Amino acid sequence: xxxxxxxxxxxxxxxxxxxxxxxxxxxxxxxxxxxxxxxxxxxxxxxxxxxxxxxxxxxxxxxxxxxxxxxxxxxxxxxxxxxxxxxxxxxxxxxxxxxxxxxxxxxxxxxxxxxxxxxxxxxxxxxxxxxxxxxxxxxxxxxxxxxxxxxx
Amino acid sequence: xxxxxxxxxxxxxxxxxxxxxxxxxxxxxxxxxxxxxxxxxxxxxxxxxxxxxxxxxxxxxxxxxxxxxxxxxxxxxxxxxxxxxxxxxxxxxxxxxxxxxxxxxxxxxxxxxxxxxxxxxxxxxxxxxxxxxxxxxxxxxxxxxxxxxxxxxxxxxxxxxxxxxxxxxxxxxxxxxxxxxxxxxxxxxxxxxxxxxxxxxxxxxxxxxxxxxxxxxxxxxxxxxxxxxxxxxxxxxxxxxxxxxxxxxxxxxxxxxxxxxxxxxxxxxxxxxxxxxxxxxxxxxxxxxxxxxxxxxxxxxxxxxxxxxxxxxxxxxxxxxxxxxxxxxxxxxxxxxxxxxxxxxxxxxxxxxxxxxxxxxxxxxxxxxxxxxxxxxx
Numbered sequence: 001x002x003x004x005x006x007x008x009x010x011x012x013x014x015x016x017x018x019x020x021x022x023x024x025x026x027x028x029x030x031x032x033x034x035x036x037x038x039x040x041x042x043x044x045x046x047x048x049x050x051x052x053x054x055x056x057x058x059x060x061x062x063x064x065x066x067x068x069x070x071x072x073x074x075x076x077x078x079x080x081x082x083x084x085x086x087x088x089x090x091x092x093x094x095x096x097x098x099x100x101x102x103x104x105x106x107x108x109x110x111x112x113x114x115x116x117x118x119x120x121x122x123x124x125x126x127x128x129x130x131x132x133x134x135x136x137x138x139x140x141x142x143x144x145x146x147x148x149x150x151x152x
Numbered sequence: 153x154x155x156x157x158x159x160x161x162x163x164x165x166x167x168x169x170x171x172x173x174x175x176x177x178x179x180x181x182x183x184x185x186x187x188x189x190x191x192x193x194x195x196x197x198x199x200x201x202x203x204x205x206x207x208x209x210x211x212x213x214x215x216x217x218x219x220x221x222x223x224x225x226x227x228x229x230x231x232x233x234x235x236x237x238x239x240x241x242x243x244x245x246x247x248x249x250x251x252x253x254x255x256x257x258x259x260x261x262x263x264x265x266x267x268x269x270x271x272x273x274x275x276x277x278x279x280x281x282x283x284x285x286x287x288x289x290x291x292x293x294x295x296x297x298x299x300x301x302x303x304x305x306x307x308x309x310x311x312x313x314x315x316x317x318x319x320x321x322x323x324x325x326x327x328x329x330x331x332x333x334x335x336x337x338x339x340x341x342x343x344x345x346x347x348x349x350x351x352x353x354x355x356x357x358x359x360x361x362x363x364x365x366x367x368x369x370x371x372x373x374x375x376x377x378x379x380x381x382x383x384x385x386x387x388x389x390x391x392x393x394x395x396x397x398x399x400x401x402x403x404x405x406x407x408x409x410x411x412x413x414x415x416x417x418x419x420x421x422x423x424x425x426x427x428x429x430x431x432x433x434x435x436x437x438x439x440x441x442x443x444x445x446x447x448x449x450x451x452x453x454x455x456x457x458x459x460x461x462x463x464x465x466x467x468x469x470x471x472x473x474x475x476x477x478x479x480x481x482x483x484x485x486x487x488x489x490x491x492x493x494x495x496x497x498x499x500x501x502x503x504x505x506x507x508x509x510x511x512x513x514x515x516x517x518x519x520x521x522x523x524x525x526x527x528x529x530x
Contacts, residue, residue, distance in 0.1 A: 010171060015209055025278050054394065056279045062389050082300070082397070084292035085345040090268040093284030101285060103293055103393055112393035114280055114293075122345070127300050143279050 028059045031071070037141040042133070044109050046070040052110040056143075074108035076133035077152055081105050081112045085122040094144060098122055104131055104149055115143075119150030156243045157370050157377030158528070160189025160363030161489040166327045166477035169263040170357040174208065175220035177259045177359035182221055185255065185361035190374025196363070197251040199223040202231050202238035202258035202481050206270045221257045234429075235360060235485025236514025236524035240385055242364045252369030258482045259359035267355050267480075274518055276391065287431075287518065288352060292344035294397040294519040295434040299346065301398040304437070304452040306346050310337035311455055312433040313350045313475055319462060320472025322501035325486075327356050327477035337433070351433040353478030360485040362492075378492045381509070382414030382527040390521060403442025403513075403523040411444070414527035416509070420445045420459075420466055423527075424507040425494045427487035429515045430473040436460075439513065440468075442523070462504075470494070470502040484514020488526060495530050 025033060028045060032055075035041045044053040045068040047061035053072050054061070061068045083102040086093075093099055100117035102125075117125065118134065130152040139145035162184025164170070164177055172180070178201075186192055199221050201214040210216060214230035221228070229245075231238040235258040242254040271287035299309065314334055320326035332350065340349040363373070370377045384406035389395040407419070416422045426443070430436040437451025445466060446454040454460060460468035469475075471490040474483045491510035493499040499507075509529045516522040 017209060021277070023277055029278060056391075058391075058394075062394065082293045082297040084289055084296060084347075085342075086289045086292070087342055087344065088268070088288075090266065090272075090284070090286070092269055092272045092281070092286070094282060095284075099284065099289075101283070101289055101293060103297070103397075111391070111395075114283060114285060114393055116283060127296065142282065144282055 026059065028057050032057050033141045033145070036145045037139040040076070040135045042074050042076055042106060044072050044074050046072045053108060054111065055106055055109040055113055072108065074106045076106070078104040078106035078131055078149070080125070080127060080129045080131055082127060083117060083125045085125070100125065102131065102149060115146060116148040117150070118148030154247055154366050155379055156246045157365050157379050158362050158488065158492050159365045159370055159373045159375050159377050160185040160191065161361070161492045162188055163325055163360040163486060163489050164358045165325045166356045166358040166479050168327065168355060168357065170261065174217055174259055174261060177261070177357070178217045178220040178257050181259070181359035181361035182255060182257050185363050188375060189363045191363070191372055193222040195253055195372045196222065196226065196255045197253045198227040198245060200229055200231060200238050200242045200245070200254060200256040202233070202235050202256065202485070204232050204481055206273055207260055207262070207265055207480065209265065217259065222255065233481070233516040234514040234524065235482050236488065236512065236526065237385065237484070237516060239362055239364070239485060239488055239526070240383060240524055243380060243383065246364055246366050246369070252366050253372060254364040255361060256364065256485070257359065257361040258485045260479045260481045261357040262355040262478070262480055263357050288347060289344045290392060290518045291432045292347045293392065295346055295432060298398040298434055298438050302449045302452055306338065307334050308452045308456065309351065309434045309437065310334045312430060312436040313337045315461055316430060316469045316473040316475045319470050319502065320476035323471045325477070326472040327354055329472065329476065347432060353431045353475045356477050356479040358477070358479040358482055360482045360489050362485065362488060378495045378528050378530055380526060381529045382410035382412070382416065383525065384409030385522070385524040387522040390517070392519060395521070397519055399448065400438060400442035400520060400523070403439060403520065403525070404444065406523040406525045407443045410525040410527045416527060419443060422509060423466055423511050424509050425470060425491065425504040426466060426468045426511045426513070427471060427490045428468060428473070428513040429484060429487065430469060430475045431478060433475060435520065436468065443511070443513070443525070467504045470499065470504055484512070484524065487512035487514060491526070491528055495528060
């Protein structure tokens with residue numbers, strides 16, 4: 001065996017996968033996003049069995065496994081159920097850290113919606129605080145048409 | 153009903169940047185498990201690999217490691233998720249009557265990809281992914297919700313990190329054996345409030361493997377079997393906001409199924425050792441409640457009582473747990489491997505004396521969407 005084969009220089013191969021996707025949002029999700037974009041309105045779907053109102057809407061109630069086929073408008077205000085302040089930075093984040101996230105129980109909805117929190121200092125965030133959606137000026141029909149939720 | 157046993161276990165050490173390829177990791181774990189069983193690849197009827205395409209950077213990644221898993225001229229199938237679910241699937245293959253012996257292997261090199269980008273991709277692409285949320289930030293939301301509910305302080309949950317990193321000092325496979333105090337956890341860098349660096353599990357590389365056999369299949373091997381006495385696996389809602397993050401009803405239901413099958417009446421009394429999936433410190437007391445070893449809301453109390461310490465009545469994570477080494481996809485299988493070693497009395501310095509019944513737990517999805525519970529005994 002050649003002598004140089006005994007010594008290993010570790011070699012790394014750098015790869016990067018970039019595969020474009022285009023997801024059909026679905027009829028239910030499309031209605032939700034169009035209302036957000038064109039009317040700054042938040043709509044959910046209601047399960048006829050357990051009466052839960054899902055926002056973002058679901059076509060079916062996962063719990064009851066029946067179509068959640070009634071549309072219900074909910075308020076753009078709600079209560080902060082949990083929050084975090086993220087101090088690290090990665091390319092998938094929509095903004096620079098510190099980034100504040102919240103689980104927001106919208107008035108009229110069940111469960112809560114995950115979104116960004118803004119317009120407040122991290123130290124002022126509290127579970128139970130009231131927040132209100134802040135819409136972007138230029139809206140494109142995606143979840144970031146709500147820029148963030150700010151203290152009411 | 154036919155019984156299924158674990159007759160062989162193997163694991164690599166878990167490290168931040170292992171100088172092995174995926175194939176080498178899988179081969180090491182698989183050959184160690186076969187040697188441990190006292191058999192060879194010819195004794196295996198079929199193979200299950202546990203893998204994930206995002207982590208491996210290629211599609212149908214399971215097929216890529218099949219040579220290293222010894223599956224030439226054999227049937228191979230895949231589970232994408234935690235290793236416990238791979239073992240569960242292997243067990244089902246045995247119970248189907250089609251195979252008497254199954255080798256389940258799992259591998260990860262977390263160090264070669266970007267954890268935050270990959271865990272961001274587990275979220276719904278339309279409503280959640282663009283917000284930039286990932287495993288750690290979503291766990292932080294769960295941590296706060298749980299800690300508010302049970303009125304736990306950051307110091308309280310830091311005790312998990314202190315306990316498990318210390319336990320890891322007895323485990324030669326662990327990545328982060330450390331003697332630390334609550335102060336060290338509190339002083340470590342705040343990543344996603346309330347989670348600090350030492351509340352979080354590390355990025356790890358490694359692999360594990362188990363050999364499963366029916367009663368008939370077990371005769372092919374020299375090692376005395378450890379029997380799977382009960383198993384339960386339950387999922388909750390995918391969307392974080394549609395789930396009660398502070399109350400793990402999926403784990404509660406999974407554990408009850410496993411206990412019923414295994415004849416466990418009082419888990420705190422009937423179990424001798426538990427290996428659970430503590431990816432973040434707060435998870436351990438939350439999972440205590442799901443496992444029914446603490447009443448709802450009383451997980452932190454159980455932790456503080458010392459019951460789950462190495463010298464307590466029910467040691468939890470003698471290995472150091474997931475917080476001391478987190479090979480994603482492998483970590484649940486590691487809990488099974490560690491439980492088997494405990495039941496055989498081969499856990500060396502981390503051995504729980506006289507362990508007869510062990511529980512191993514795995515999770516899938518963000519914030520423990522899905523749980524898998526194994527109860528094992530000799």
